[in-house]
Amino acid sequence: MKFFLKCDEAVHVCDKSQYNEASFFEKLKLKMHILICALCRGHAKRNTKLTETINAANIKTLLPEEKEQLKSRLQQEIKNNPQA
Template identity: 50%
Template sequence: MKFFLKCGEAAIVCDKVQYKEAGTMARFMLRAHILICRPCRGYSEQNVKLTKTIRSAKLSALCPERKQLLKKRIREELDKERLL
């Protein structure tokens, strides 16, 4: 078993950590890697900021019915434009 991640592997583990999909050993190996690798440390910090920003935005999506209604209205308007 290897104990040092390559940068590409570290990025993948970093993404998994953000979504709570990484195991204990992977998190440990990532921490060891970002202690040594400045670019990966920056990537990890950006990931954390992005996740916090998205969570604080409290985004919501349209319900499927409303989405279908909007699509229908857009199609109707486009059809009207084509007839002119």
């Protein structure tokens, strides 16, 4: 088992870590790689900033039922007004 990651592997683990999908050992290897690689360290910082920004936005989406209702209403409107 290798302990050091290549940059492309480090980027992949960094992305997995962002979504809490990386294992403890993957995170450990990523931290070791980031200590020596400035490019991946920059990627990790940008990834962290992106995650924080998205979480701070507190974006609300429609529920699946609401989407279906909206879709049905739009289809009905199109059906009733084909020239509009």
